[in-house]
Amino acid sequence: MCNYKRRRKNDPGEDGLSSEREDARQNGSGAAGFDPKLIEPYIVKDPETLAVNVARAMENLGKAASTWLGPRERGEIVDPVSEPMTELVKTMSKVTEYWMADPKRTLEAQTHLMASVFAMWSRTLSRFSGSASDQPPEPPIKDKRFADEDWQRNPFFDFLRQAYVILSDWAEKLVNEAEGLDEHTRHKAAFYVRQITAALSPTNFVVTNPQLYRETVASHGANLVKGMQMLAEDIAAGRGELRLRHTDTSKFAVGENMAVTPGKVIAQSDICEVIQYEPSTETVLKRPLLIVPPWINKFYILDLNPQKSFIKWCVSQGHTVFVISWVNPDERHADKGWESYIHEGIDFALDTVEKATGEQEVNAIGYCVGGTLLAAALALHAQQDDNRIASVTFFTTQVDFTYAGDLKVFVDEAQIGGLEERMRQTGYLDGSKMAAAFNMLRASELIWPYFVNSYLKGQDPMPFDLLYWNSDSTRMAAANHSFYLRNCYLNNNLSEGRMQLAGKTLSLKDVTIPVYNLATREDHIAPAKSVFVGSALFGGPVEYVLSGSGHIAGVVNPPDKEKYQYWTNGTPVGSYEDWAANARETAGSWWPHWHAWIEAHNSERVPARKPGGGALNAISDAPGTYVLARV
Known part of the structure; x- marks a missing residue:
């Protein structure tokens, strides 16, 4: 036991740790490539206050749900939910049918996915062990959703980001390479895949978005309380439909500071x-x-x-x-x-x-x-x-x-x-309905960022005349x-x-x-x-x-x-x-x-x-x- 401790202190030993990495460990900075201090902003310091605010947020979410359900129970709104869902399932089933019809194609699709996942897993383990410093740095992330530096700096969030990108690319590949689809079906399948992947992005959830996670910890969940209150207000403003707020509408009035040319x-x-x-x-x-x-x-x-x-x-x-x-x-x-x-x-x-x-x-x-x-x-x-x-x-x-x-x-x-x-x-x-269709064309820019900022961050939107006009829809x-x-x-x-x-x-x-x-x-x-x-x-x-x-x-x-x-x-x-x-x-x-x-x-x-x-x-x-x- 004494010899083992001595070898760990003075030479790399069987685990391959260099003296520099061991010094880093002793100085509290952990393995090279990962700094334990990165975890500090994610540690809950006041669990009692956080629990109270989460309960208040859930109460506001319940009010939002009641506001949404009310007009449906009274028959004022009839949602033809089955039709779009049926269209989505019918379209995606044609893609699935192609890949599942032949065991060889099924194996090919699975192999491609697993190879990408294993490569990502290997890179993540290397970062935790400290050996990732020997690898060339990753190129800058161009996707604005992942602008926060912890999407690359923190191994946990970096893993989530990479997993999301791999799965999204894999799903798009399945659509693009599926044979026997007519062009309209392929177009619909590609569109639906983009909608699904945009909705499931880790940037849209509190525990998988580093910025959201930090803000929730820092505010003890107050952001969620306000966000769920805003959600209830927006459903009420839409009379049972979610009217996603893009801008501060109180700052504009047609004929007063918009459309004022004499x-x-x-x-x-x-x-x-x-x-x-x-x-x-x-x-x-x-x-x-x-x-x-x-x-x-x-x-x-x-x-x-x-x-x-x-x-x-x-x-x-x-x-x-x-x-x-x-x-x-x-x-x-x-x-x-x-x-x-x-x-x-x-x-x-x-x-x-x-x-x-x-x-x-x-x-x-x-x-x-x-x-x-x-x-x-x-x-x-x-x-x-x-x-x-x-x-x-x-x-x-x-x-x-x-x-x-x-x-x-x-x-x-x-x-x-x-x-x-x-x-x-x-x-x-x-x-x-038309406004929603237009927003879906650019869901990653016109839907989910505003969903996150309003309902998860609890931030009031900035006044923007163009977005006010965009919300002023017509029948x-x-x-x-x-x-x-x-x-x-x-x-x-x-x-x-x-x-x-x-x-x-x-x-x-x-x-x-x-x-x-x-x-x-x-x-x-x-x-x-x-x-x-x-x-x-x-x-x-x-x-x-x-x-x-x-x-x-x-x-x-x-x-x-x-x-x-x-x-x-x-x-x-x-x-x-x-x-x-x-x-x-x-x-x-x-x-x-x-x-x-x-x-x-x-x-x-x-x-x-x-x-x-x-x-x-x-x-x-x-x-x-x-x-x-x-x-």
Whole structure:
């Protein structure tokens, strides 16, 4: 025994410990590669207070559960839980069937997983023993969810992180390499796997997230008490549905510090208000500008505040700006389809512009699905000899849905049929459903970080105008939404020349006016490639422009911010990849480039026009009343 102790002190001995590692052990720093001091922030110092706060948190969680269950027990909310779960199980079972059908494939999948797990386990043991210092350092973690340094520094959390990455990659590999799947099923399976892995990330749980664990210990669980209280409040705010808080909504009010560009509502139909904005220049372009926003969201994304407002900027450049503000539909609008939205929306607005200005030619802008509707309206106008729109600009607009991205996951005959059945009961699709679908496209950025910060950290969100607008969702009229899903996402009828409106079969080749087609490079809703492919469908000249950032930030990018960039490369021919590879990059906003394009087609100016002119009286001040209706 004495000899054993002497050998341990003076030489490496059979366990291979160097004298340096033994000195480190005696000095209290443990094996090289792991410092016991790293455990200190995770040790509970006041278990009694922690236990009390956990009990209070559970009480608040019970209140949240009661708030969620109440309207369901009363029959006010009927959750078709079985349908999405059935879709998920059915899709994933096809992947499982492929790998389980052949014992050789099953062994191959298991072997790949176990080899990765054993390699990770070996690295972890090396860290605990101190021998990991001989290995090259790991590259920096690029995933923002694992930004805390203890995800690499602490062996326990490092093990969890590596295990999660291995399992996530393995699950994606099973989907990608499963043979015999049609493309739609593979697309759905890959999407569902991303949703599952995003939800099961160790960053989403208190005991597996180092930052959450430390904060819980440091606050004795007070963060969980507040977080569960916030959860109950958010379910109550959603009247039984979880309305995930992304921002401090108390700091914003439409018409007070958002959507404040001066203007007047000068016309109103059953489905829209038409706003004309006050001029800020002595002369204006002869052609007025009509903006057709999406009805899936509210128009004031283009008028968030004076610093970010595209509308205000257009006014300052000498445009006479008109904007359609869509109604937030309810059961009265159940039968309002695309014909109604064209005749009572776009055509009604064109009539209003002509009455207010006397002009029969306008420049038009369509944003997202508003642009898709506008493209269909232009094809219809071409057959009706309606030439009032002289040029058109599309913001992140798809007219071909071949490469429409992850939203296609939700579109097939079975899912649309189920959705239509639910819409028949109310006459509309609740806005929260579409908002949830959009958030799921980027769940790791738009769902789980806010879930963690609000309900596990107990942190109040920061005020952010863009996220306030994002939460201000709208309903979709049943006929409108059904027509959109079937004719665009499901059957691609507009692209294929099969869409029928007002007794006409539409062809985008009939649209021969100049087109400015803006896409954004990181768009998850209208992918840049999808927008590019759609450019070839028009019968006139198309200027395709690619902006940096995504569906919103790539559009709402004022020049004075000097953010992002845009790319140009002439006519969009060939493949998107080749066009992008040879495109010319320009720093900053695309807004001045667009304005120069407008003026290149007609730069004639006239004296500034007041809202309504001499023909129409103001109904109300901008932003009107339709935009104020909240879900």
